[in-house]
Amino acid sequence: MALGLPAERQALYRKWRPHSFADVTGQDAVTTTLRNAVAASSPSHAYLFSGPRGTGKTSTARILARAVNCTSPADGEPDNECESCLAFLGGEPLDLIELDAASNRGIDEVRQLRESAGVMPARARCKVYIVDEVHMLTEPAFNALLKTLEEPPPHVIFVLATTEPHKIPATIISRCQRFDFRRISLDATVSRMRTIADGEGLTVGEGGLELIAREATGSLRDAVNLLDQMVAYHGDDLPVDALRSGLGLVIDDRATALATAAVQRDLAAGLGVLAAASDDGVEIRAFLRQTVASLRAALMLTAGAGGELGLAESELSELKALVAGASSSDIVAALRSLGTVDFGGDAYDPLPAEIAFASLAVGVAEAPVVAVEAVNVEASAPPPARPARQAAPRQPAPQRAAPRLTAPQQAGSRQGAPQRAAPQEAAPPSGAAPPRSQPQRAPAQAAPAAAQPAARRGSGEPTPPDEGEASPELVALRGQWGTIRESARKRTHRAGAILNSQCHIKKFEGDTVEIGFKFPAHVEHAQMLEDGKVMQAIREAVSEAVGREVAVVPVYWPELGEAAETAGPRGGGGVDGGHLVEEALKLGAERTPE
Secondary structure: OOOOOOOOOOOHEEEEEEOOOOOOOOOOHHHHHHHHHOOOOOOOOOOEEEEEOOOOOHHHHHHHHHHHOOOOOOOOOOOOOHHHHHHOOOOOOOOOOEOOOOOOOOOHHHHHHHHOOOOOOOOOOOEEEEEEEEOOOHHHHHHHHHHHOOOOOEEEEEEEEEHHHOOOOHHHOOOOEEEEOOOOOOHHHHHHHHHHHHOOOOOOOOOHHHHHHHHHHHOHHHHHHHHHHHHHHHHEEEEHHHHHOOOOOOOOOHEEEEEHHHHOOOHHHHHHHHEEEHHOOOHHHHHHHHHHHHHHHHHHHHOOOOHOOOOOOOHHHHHHHHOOOOOOHHHHHHHHHHOOOOOOOOOOOOOOHHHHHHHHHHHOOOOHHHHHHHHHHHHHHOOOOOHHHHHHHHOEEEHHHOOEEEEHHHHHHOOHHHHHHHHHHHOOOOOOOOOOOOHHHHHHOOOOOOHHHHHHHHOOOOOOOOOOOOOHHHHHOOOOOHHHHHHHHHHHHHHOOOOOOOEEEEEEEEEEEEEEOOOHHHHHHHOOOOOOOOHHHHHHHHHHHHOOEEEEEEOOOOOOOOHHOOOOOOOOOOOOOOHHHHHHHHOOOOOOOO
16 A cells, blocks of 8 residues: 655745735835835835844735835735736746845846846736845846846846845945844734744644744744744744743753852852753753843843833742842842853753853952953053163263273164154153253163164174164164064065065055065065065054054165175274164264284
8 A cells, every 4th residue: 555645844044934015024124114115016127135133024025025026006015816926926927036145145146036027027027036045146247247137137127135234345335225124023923923932733732832932043934943843842832931942941940049059149040050961861951041031131120211121920920039039249140150051062061051051149249350450551551661761861971981891782772663653752750851961861761672673683684874864764674674574474475585684674654665675586576476466464563653644655675784794984883883872872872802
C-alpha cells in the first residue's frame, strides 16, 4: 500500500503575511504615506525601505507592487480580487522581479536588471523591482545601478530594502524616497499575534503572548515563528509554563531568587541558586539574561515606570516582593555586575556568573574602579620631562657653565629638540625672568633629549645640511623624524622601508612638507607610490606629527648627508667648528679633551 504524503503545511509567518497596507503592523507612518501616494496616482520611481529584520519591509514592497497595478484600488489599497492582484498573490507575477542582492551582488546581475528594465510590462501597468539586502551590492554594481535608478523608464518602480542603510552610498540614497521601519512595539506585536492565535484556534495562557513578544525583541516575524514553534512542540493548548519551557527560558522562582540575592548581596543564597541551576543542566547564560531582565523591570518599577512594562499580575507581584526594602542604587549595582558577564564560548559554564556575583556580594567590584581612577590621575599628570624643564630656571646661571660639552651633547644639540622646546617653555616661568634665561635653559634641555637622536645618528642617519638656517617649526618637525618613521612603519612596512633610506625633512611651509631624498631613484620610487597606500601612510604619519592635515612631497636633495661626512663649520660635524659649539662656549661650556 502506497503511503500518502501529508498535505504541505505553510509556515504561520507566510500564511499570515499582510495583504494590504492596513494589515501591516506598527508602521502607520510608512503605510499611510504609501497609500496616499497610490491613491493620488503619484508613486515615486524609487523607494528605500530600511529597518531591522521582521518589521515588514518586503511585505510592504509587495503590497505596493499590487496597489500600483490594481485595476480597482480603494483609497490606495489593492482589492486583492482583480486579475492583477490574483496573479501577484498566486506567486506568478511576470512584472514583479525580486532580486536577492546577497547572492546577486555583482555588476553583471545589475547590467541584466538594467536591460530588462527597458522592456515593457507583460501584463501589469508597472514593473516593480524589489532588491532585498541591497547593501550587499558591490561598488561597481552600485555605480551601474545609479543612472538607471535616477532616471528609470516611466513603467518601472524600484524598491530597495536593507537592514544596514549606512552601507549604501549616499548617491543611491539621495535618489530614493527613504522610509525607516522601526521595531514593532510590544503591544502591537501582542495584538497581531492574538489575531493569528484566534484565527488558528490556539489557546494561549495569560501572559504567554507577551512572553513571546519580549523574546522576539521587536521583530514580528520572529514572534510569529516562535509561536509556530511552540505549536509544533506543545500543540494548540499553550499554557505559560509550557511556553517558558519551550522557549528555553528560566523565568521561575530561581531567577527571581538570584535577582533578590543580588540586590541583597547574599553570597550564600546567590551561589546556591547558580549551583542548583547548573546541576539541572540549565543554560546559565539564558538564566542570567532573565535575571538581568527581572532586575531591569525592578528598577523601572522602583523608578515609577512600571506601567511601561506590560507585565501580568503574577509577574508584578514577584517584582514588588523583589524591590521591597531595596534601593535604586542596589539594583543598579546588581545590573552593572550581572549585565556584563562574558561567558566566552560556553553558555553552560557557571564560573563567570559565580565570579561576578561573588564580586558584587563581597564588594570586590569597587576596588578596580578606585585603582583605575588612581592610575588615571597619575597618567594625567605631566610627563617626567616637564618637571625637569621647569626646574631649569631655578638653577643659577654660573652653574650652567660647569658641565662639560661632550660629543653626544653636541650631536643632540644639532637635532634641534632644544630649539623646539625653548619657545614652549618661555612663558611658564615667572614672567619676570631676564631674556638671558632662555639660552641658559637650552643646555639643560639638550641632555635628556639628545640621547635617542644621537644614537640614531651614530647608526648612519643622514644629516640635514641646513640645520643652522632652519626655522623653529622645521627644527621641531625634524626632531620628530624618528617618531614619524615608526608611525609610518606601523601603518605599512613599505613606508618604513622608504623612510629608512637616505632621506630627511627638507622643507616645511604652510601645509606642505617636503621630504628630501639623497638619490633620484628613491624620489622616483616614492612618486610611483604617490597614489598608493605607502604615500598615504607617510602623509598620515607626518600629519599626526604636525597636528593637522598636510601634503607630503618627495624631492631630490643631493646635499643631504654631506654635513655628517665632512666636518665643515656649517655642518657642525667636527669638534673644532660649528655655530652651535660657538654658542655653547659663549655660555661658559668647556671643550673635552679628545
